[in-house]
Amino acid sequence: MIPVMEIFGPTIQGEGIVIGRKTMFVRTAGCDFRCSWCDSKFTWDGSMKEDIRMMTTEDIYRELREIGGQSFNHVTISGGNPALIKDIGTLVDLLHAESCQVALETQGSKFQTWMRDIDQLTISPKPPSSGMNQNLTILDDVISQLDATKINLKVVVFDEADYQFAKQMHHRYLNLPFYVQVGNPYLEDEVNAHTSKLLARYEEVIDRVMQDDDMNHVYVTPQLHTLLWSNKKGV
Amino acid sequence: MIPVMEIFGPTIQGEGIVIGRKTMFVRTAGCDFRCSWCDSKFTWDGSMKEDIRMMTTEDIYRELREIGGQSFNHVTISGGNPALIKDIGTLVDLLHAESCQVALETQGSKFQTWMRDIDQLTISPKPPSSGMNQNLTILDDVISQLDATKINLKVVVFDEADYQFAKQMHHRYLNLPFYVQVGNPYLEDEVNAHTSKLLARYEEVIDRVMQDDDMNHVYVTPQLHTLLWSNKKGV
Numbered sequence: 489m490i491p492v493m494e495i496f497g498p499t500i501q502g503e504g505i506v507i508g509r510k511t512m513f514v515r516t517a518g519c520d521f522r523c524s525w526c527d528s529k530f531t532w533d534g535s536m537k538e539d540i541r542m543m544t545t546e547d548i549y550r551e552l553r554e555i556g557g558q559s560f561n562h563v564t565i566s567g568g569n570p571a572l573i574k575d576i577g578t579l580v581d582l583l584h585a586e587s588c589q590v591a592l593e594t595q596g597s598k599f600q601t602w603m604r605d606i607d608q609l610t611i612s613p614k615p616p617s618s619g620m621n622q623n624l625t626i627l628d629d630v631i632s633q634l635d636a637t638k639i640n641l642k643v644v645v646f647d648e649a650d651y652q653f654a655k656q657m658h659h660r661y662l663n664l665p666f667y668v669q670v671g672n673p674y675l676e677d678e679v680n681a682h683t684s685k686l687l688a689r690y691e692e693v694i695d696r697v698m699q700d701d702d703m704n705h706v707y708v709t710p711q712l713h714t715l716l717w718s719n720k721k722g723v
Numbered sequence: 724m725i726p727v728m729e730i731f732g733p734t735i736q737g738e739g740i741v742i743g744r745k746t747m748f749v750r751t752a753g754c755d756f757r758c759s760w761c762d763s764k765f766t767w768d769g770s771m772k773e774d775i776r777m778m779t780t781e782d783i784y785r786e787l788r789e790i791g792g793q794s795f796n797h798v799t800i801s802g803g804n805p806a807l808i809k810d811i812g813t814l815v816d817l818l819h820a821e822s823c824q825v826a827l828e829t830q831g832s833k834f835q836t837w838m839r840d841i842d843q844l845t846i847s848p849k850p851p852s853s854g855m856n857q858n859l860t861i862l863d864d865v866i867s868q869l870d871a872t873k874i875n876l877k878v879v880v881f882d883e884a885d886y887q888f889a890k891q892m893h894h895r896y897l898n899l900p901f902y903v904q905v906g907n908p909y910l911e912d913e914v915n916a917h918t919s920k921l922l923a924r925y926e927e928v929i930d931r932v933m934q935d936d937d938m939n940h941v942y943v944t945p946q947l948h949t950l951l952w953s954n955k956k957g958v
Binding site: 497498499500506507508509510557558559560561562667683684687690691694697698699700701703704705706707708709710712715716 | 741
């Protein structure tokens with residue numbers, strides 16, 4: 489059984505290595521982290537506890553098809569931290585059997601064998617501004633058990649300390665595709681309210697990376713969904 | 724010798740399969756097409772003829788390092804249509820020897836053997852709104868000579884006829900990664916002037932693709948540089 493917070497789509501993946509991809513989203517409930525700027529606090533702060541549904545893999549797949557019809561062949565599993573949930577493996581198997589690719593994002597605090605089956609696995613270590621203290625020994629261990637050609641790293645950058653953390657992560661795992669993602673401090677859901685401020689922040693991070701000889705093999709990306717829809721749920 | 728219109732960077736690649744990647748740009752002069760909405764008409768309309776420089780591969784590499792220092796390991800060759808130029812092959816070889824990856828964009832109207840060496844080769848057939856009539860026999864021939872794992876397709880969409888063309892291209896070459904890119908009709912270079920209009924257009928194209936069962940394995944992307952800098956040159 490999988491604790492599901494929301495299922496929605498199809499929409500675009502707004503960030504990271506599959507940015508722009510038409511996809512469905514399955515958001516699981518529960519997280520081992522408490523990031524200060526988490527854009528999905530409702531997955532762990534109890535505020536939407538009554539909306540969490542314990543679903544079987546078949547229930548989830550049925551609901552994906554009810555909502556998305558035949559208009560998808562890619563599913564993104566997000567959280568919370570889906571890596572806390574052992575049964576994600578059976579969902580991944582079913583989606584693959586139904587000719588869907590599967591992307592998943594986790595902070596790299598826990599390993600599950602099913603991670604090896606994810607088509608695009610994003611590991612997103614949390615920088616200092618999150619208030620979390622990412623355990624790098626565990627992160628090393630998680631990454632060492634995965635196929636480097638199927639995973640990528642993403643670090644959110646709000647400030648200079650975060651930027652230095654991003655650089656440290658890039659150099660610690662130089663063989664992995666590396667995404668610097670501009671932080672979004674505007675968690676209200678008024679559509680379009682923050683686009684110009686987000687773009688200004690994005691430009692600042694671009695400038696920082698462009699001037700830095702130690703950050704060459706990197707991507708700098710915004711969150712497209714926040715440019716379009718701010719932090720609105722369900723898109 | 725290569726006719727060079729401009730060399731600039733490092734900046735981000737704003738579009739397509741390497742969206743967000745830190746890169747240098749080499750823009751060649753000359754094009755066999757005359758797209759109505761071309762964002763780089765100065766490469767072929769004679770308006771900046773005096774700025775075209777005939778450069779050797781070594782000259783180009785020296786200038787890339789003068790401008791970009793050690794702060795890049797990726798170079799994007801754009802145009803115009805760089806596929807008109809036989810000597811691009813020696814530039815690609817030199818860049819590879821200097822540990823730089825190379826991306827290149829062309830409309831698929833001409834084959835060159837060096838295309839097989841490009842790390843990310845984007846073929847961008849031109850839709851009806853361009854006023855061009857893409858020769859699909861030639862396009863088939865060009866694509867058949869390339870390694871499907873190293874190329875991708877990108878189609879710009881301004882209107883419904885373009886969208887139908889995009890769909891046709893996606894289904895003609897179903898095995899290739901496919902990018903739908905929202906068209907930019909705002910070719911003036913006032914920074915930030917058109918962001919909200921471009922995002923509205925982007926949202927329209929997203930909506931169209933999301934509702935379409937025949938367009939599942941696709942990416943829908945904006946041009947990040949136009950959101951940030953409109954059509955300003957040199958960024």
